[in-house]
Amino acid sequence: MNRNNTKWLILIVVLIGLALWVDLSSNISISNPSTGEPFFSRNVSIRLGLDLRGGQQSLLEADVPADVAVSSDDMKVTVQTLESRVNALGVSEVVMQIAGDRRIVAEFPGISNPEEVQAALQQTAFLEFVDMGDTPAAVGTTVQTDYVPGGVQPTVPPTLTPTLPPTITPTDTPATTPTDTPPTDGTTPPTDIIYHTVMTGAELDTVGVVNDPTQGYQISFTLKSIGTQAFSDYTSANVGKYLAIVLDKRVISTPVINSAITDGQGVIQGNFTYDSANALAIQLRYGSLPIPVKVVESRTVGPTLGEESVRKSVLAGTIGLSVVILFMLLYYRVPGLLAALALITYALFTLALFKIIPVVLTLPGIAGFILSIGMAVDANILIFERMKEELRSGRNLRQAIELGWSRAWPSIRDSNISTLITSFILFLFGNTFGASMVKGFSITLALGVIVSLFTAINVTRTYLHVVLDNTKLEEHPGWFGL
Amino acid sequence: MNIIKNRYWYFAISLLIIIPGLVFMGLQWGKSGSPLLLGVDFTGGSLLEVQFAGTRPAAAEITALFAKFSTAGNPLTDPVVQPLGEDAYSIRSKQMDDATKGKMITEMETLSGGAVTVLNFTSVSAAIGSEVTRAAGFAILLAALAILAYIWYAFRGVEHAFRFGTAAIIAMLHDILVVVGVEAILGYFLHWEADALFLTALLTVIGFSVHDTIVVFDRVRENSVVFRRVEFEKMVNHSIVQTLDRSINTQLTVMFTLTALVLFGGDSIRHFVIILLVGIFSGTYSSIFNASPILVVWQNKEWRNWFRPKAIA
Numbered sequence: 123m124n125r126n127n128t129k130w131l132i133l134i135v136v137l138i139g140l141a142l143w144v145d146l147s148s149n150i151s152i153s154n155p156s157t158g159e160p161f162f163s164r165n166v167s168i169r170l171g172l173d174l175r176g177g178q179q180s181l182l183e184a185d186v187p188a189d190v191a192v193s194s195d196d197m198k199v200t201v202q203t204l205e206s207r208v209n210a211l212g213v214s215e216v217v218m219q220i221a222g223d224r225r226i227v228a229e230f231p232g233i234s235n236p237e238e239v240q241a242a243l244q245q246t247a248f249l250e251f252v253d254m255g256d257t258p259a260a261v262g263t264t265v266q267t268d269y270v271p272g273g274v275q276p277t278v279p280p281t282l283t284p285t286l287p288p289t290i291t292p293t294d295t296p297a298t299t300p301t302d303t304p305p306t307d308g309t310t311p312p313t314d315i316i317y318h319t320v321m322t323g324a325e326l327d328t329v330g331v332v333n334d335p336t337q338g339y340q341i342s343f344t345l346k347s348i349g350t351q352a353f354s355d356y357t358s359a360n361v362g363k364y365l366a367i368v369l370d371k372r373v374i375s376t377p378v379i380n381s382a383i384t385d386g387q388g389v390i391q392g393n394f395t396y397d398s399a400n401a402l403a404i405q406l407r408y409g410s411l412p413i414p415v416k417v418v419e420s421r422t423v424g425p426t427l428g429e430e431s432v433r434k435s436v437l438a439g440t441i442g443l444s445v446v447i448l449f450m451l452l453y454y455r456v457p458g459l460l461a462a463l464a465l466i467t468y469a470l471f472t473l474a475l476f477k478i479i480p481v482v483l484t485l486p487g488i489a490g491f492i493l494s495i496g497m498a499v500d501a502n503i504l505i506f507e508r509m510k511e512e513l514r515s516g517r518n519l520r521q522a523i524e525l526g527w528s529r530a531w532p533s534i535r536d537s538n539i540s541t542l543i544t545s546f547i548l549f550l551f552g553n554t555f556g557a558s559m560v561k562g563f564s565i566t567l568a569l570g571v572i573v574s575l576f577t578a579i580n581v582t583r584t585y586l587h588v589v590l591d592n593t594k595l596e597e598h599p600g601w602f603g604l
Numbered sequence: 605m606n607i608i609k610n611r612y613w614y615f616a617i618s619l620l621i622i623i624p625g626l627v628f629m630g631l632q633w634g635k636s637g638s639p640l641l642l643g644v645d646f647t648g649g650s651l652l653e654v655q656f657a658g659t660r661p662a663a664a665e666i667t668a669l670f671a672k673f674s675t676a677g678n679p680l681t682d683p684v685v686q687p688l689g690e691d692a693y694s695i696r697s698k699q700m701d702d703a704t705k706g707k708m709i710t711e712m713e714t715l716s717g718g719a720v721t722v723l724n725f726t727s728v729s730a731a732i733g734s735e736v737t738r739a740a741g742f743a744i745l746l747a748a749l750a751i752l753a754y755i756w757y758a759f760r761g762v763e764h765a766f767r768f769g770t771a772a773i774i775a776m777l778h779d780i781l782v783v784v785g786v787e788a789i790l791g792y793f794l795h796w797e798a799d800a801l802f803l804t805a806l807l808t809v810i811g812f813s814v815h816d817t818i819v820v821f822d823r824v825r826e827n828s829v830v831f832r833r834v835e836f837e838k839m840v841n842h843s844i845v846q847t848l849d850r851s852i853n854t855q856l857t858v859m860f861t862l863t864a865l866v867l868f869g870g871d872s873i874r875h876f877v878i879i880l881l882v883g884i885f886s887g888t889y890s891s892i893f894n895a896s897p898i899l900v901v902w903q904n905k906e907w908r909n910w911f912r913p914k915a916i917a
Contacts, residue, residue, distance in 0.1 A: 173872070181732065183732075236702050236706075237702045237703050237705070237706040240701070240702040240703065241702075241703065417701070417702075417727075418728070418729040418731065418732045419726075419727065419728045419729065419732050420701075420702055420725070420726070420727045421724075421725065421726045421727075422702075422722055422724065422725040422726075423723070423724055424655075424721055424722050424723045424724065426721065426723075427723050427724065427872070430870060431870050431872055431873075434868055434869050434870035435865075435869055435870065437868045438864045438865045438867070438868040438869040438870075439864075441864040441867075441868060442860060442861035442862075442863075442864035442865065443861075445860040445861075445864065446857045446860050446861060449853075449856060449857060449860065450857075453853065485870075485872055485873050486801060486804060486873060486876065489865060489869070489873055489876065489877060489880075492861050492862075492864070492865055493808075493858070493861060493862065493880070495861050496854075496857045496858035496859075496860065496861040496862070497854075497858065499854070499857045500854040500857070500858075503850050503853045503854050503857070504819065504850050504854075507847075507849050507850040507853070511846070529826070532822055532826075533818060533819045533822035533823070536754075536755075536758045536818045536822060537814070537815040537816070537818040537819050537822075538815070539754060539758075540751055540754060540755075540811055540814040540815050540818060541811040541812065541815050543747065543750045543751060543754060543811070544747050544751075544807050544808065544810055544811030545811070547743050547746055547747045547750065547807065548743070548804060548807050548808075550743075551739060551740070551743045551803075551807075554739065560800055560801075560803070560804050563804050563808075564804075567808070
């Protein structure tokens with residue numbers, strides 16, 4: 123065996139070992155043997171698409187006139203807001219991605235309440251400043267407020283505010299530096315209380331992050347003229363009490379009122395880092411979505427259909443692979459056996475890649491993979507046919523093998539490039555419309571083509587040389603199906 | 605084996621499939637205003653597949669239910685209700701939102717007296733549908749142009765590289781027409797709808813069609829250097845015969861895997877796989893019997909004789 127083949131064989135064996143490791147485990151990690159600390163750890167369980175595990179996919183579109191430009195920053199903020207909103211509904215593993223300029227693809231695996239989720243996505247988020255009285259609320263608490271959406275000004279029905287009937291009295295006291303300080307500890311207020319909404323996010327004019335030399339990062343805000351008076355009245359009467367900032371009925375911060383804010387300008391202080399201050403500022407600024415969205419497409423797949431599809435595709439894949447292997451064995455004999463081994467190698471590699479990247483497997487994606495099994499042998503068939511031709515024209519086996527490979531290469535290369543071109547176009551198409559089925563198919567097909575080029579060319583050749591060097595293959599032309 | 609000699613017979617066989625396909629595209633056009641029975645992915649609307657644990661209500665009851673939820677702003681009257689197996693329905697209507705669907709399912713549960721499972725629900729707005737349709741046309745065009753450019757580039761050293769590209773594109777158009785024609789016929793008789801997966805199958809077939817054609821053309825390219833003295837017709841025929849084993853064997857392996865998918869792969873992708881199977885078969889056929897013979901027709905400029913009496917060989 124020449125040195126080159128030995129090198130290839132070692133490389134292939136190492137790769138097969140790695141692939142098997144990934145294929146057979148759901149989590150891979152490498153730990154430092156002395157300390158036991160992992161250097162590297164990665165979840166490599168197979169990711170199934172919605173069509174295989176059940177769930178819902180929605181395509182959301184910015185609900186603004188087509189000629190109005192939508193900035194990508196606004197889209198990012200919209201995605202963040204939507205994510206926190208559906209997380210609040212208890213939906214896990216939500217995936218949201220921006221598709222194109224003005225669309226968002228949202229995927230909710232295995233949800234049982236699609237109607238509720240859809241409603242949550244489409245409502246415009248709602249920011250309120252809520253009077254908490256003397257009790258601070260923990261971040262994340264859901265509170266009920268007396269605000270009635272639809273343009274009605276907040277009112278204070280006395281029966282609804284048992285703990286603290288706020289007496290809103292105007293005051294002329296000039297403001298000192300109005301500051302709010304978040305409470306150190308939050309206690310959960312009783313949930314059956316309906317709190318009073320002092321004002322809504324609509325009254326906020328500007329929100330920014332400032333770095334104060336003594337106080338660190340602060341959030342500064344100014345109010346619109348309508349809000350200024352109400353806020354001034356309220357804060358003057360409630361110094362020392364808690365004012366919760368509530369997004370979609372969920373408390374995101376509970377500062378205490380240090381002094382009255384009469385000129386519509388104030389700061390929120392706390393032990394903020396730049397990031398946490400900025401995050402709160404974003405929520406204040408965009409409490410309502412920067413861009414309203416509407417659902418333009420929605421797909422729901424029941425979980426039972428998904429399970430059945432997985433079982434059936436695995437069965438179909440196994441049968442397909444077996445028939446192809448049988449055909450190769452019968453028709454091409456010894457090289458066929460080696461091609462079959464290369465094909466199994468191919469299947470191991472591809473599966474490992476799917477798990478590492480990770481590729482989300484959809485039903486058409488699996489079809490693409492199974493289809494690529496058929497294509498993976500095409501390169502071998504091209505080579506073997508060429509080899510046979512060269513053998514018939516009187517060359518010896520070694521020459522025939524070399525010529526088979528070198529002469530079949532241009533057609534293998536050119537034909538696979540054309541498949542890659544169409545895969546790429548399919549991917550672009552699928553990506554723009556959030557058509558994850560089309561996208562899944564194009565990814566698995568393209569990966570399959572690339573891996574099959576490697577296995578059909580290098581792996582089969584290496585196997586063939588190993589056999590050639592260790593047997594008297596030359597004496598048995600029948601082994602080549604001649 | 606002389607394939608080139610009988611080239612006009614092979615062209616005729618292709619037309620035998622393509623012409624009925626075109627006829628049914630026309631008939632479909634008369635019925636629905638598009639050459640194929642398009643699914644909600646392209647037209648917009650809703651497709652709801654529901655399974656009944658209790659008794660399956662009559663189709664008329666479902667229609668009445670849809671009429672009940674229909675409003676002036678969102679008309680849902682006259683849904684197309686089709687049985688799906690023994691205990692399920694596939695219902696196609698104008699676009700309906702998730703909230704309405706939820707209410708509808710509750711009413712269906714009352715009607716059937718048992719649990720109702722949503723197997724599948726797709727709802728696409730009309731605007732997205734028409735945009736997807738435009739993009740689909742664009743994707744097909746882009747694929748064709750990219751491949752034409754690539755072949756032109758790959759065969760740049762060969763005399764008449766443009767002919768190879770054009771012949772490959774004609775073979776590709778042949779495969780598109782066969783696939784779309786078969787889909788039109790199946791849509792007409794079996795009510796198969798062309799959805800996003802149909803488009804995926806079509807684009808895959810385009811890739812494959814060219815894949816096969818290139819293998820044959822590659823041999824023509826190689827032989828055109830080796831057999832400089834041999835008559836063009838003979839050289840092309842020789843190239844086809846040389847690659848025939850490979851073409852058939854590759855075709856067989858792909859057919860094995862696809863047939864396994866048709867038989868065992870489940871209902872949801874059966875249409876998709878059958879269309880792929882038809883297209884890939886057509887792709888192999890056209891690479892052997894259409895693409896290379898077209899090179900010969902072009903070389904001999906045979907169209908000059910097409911309309912003269914007893915002209916073709």
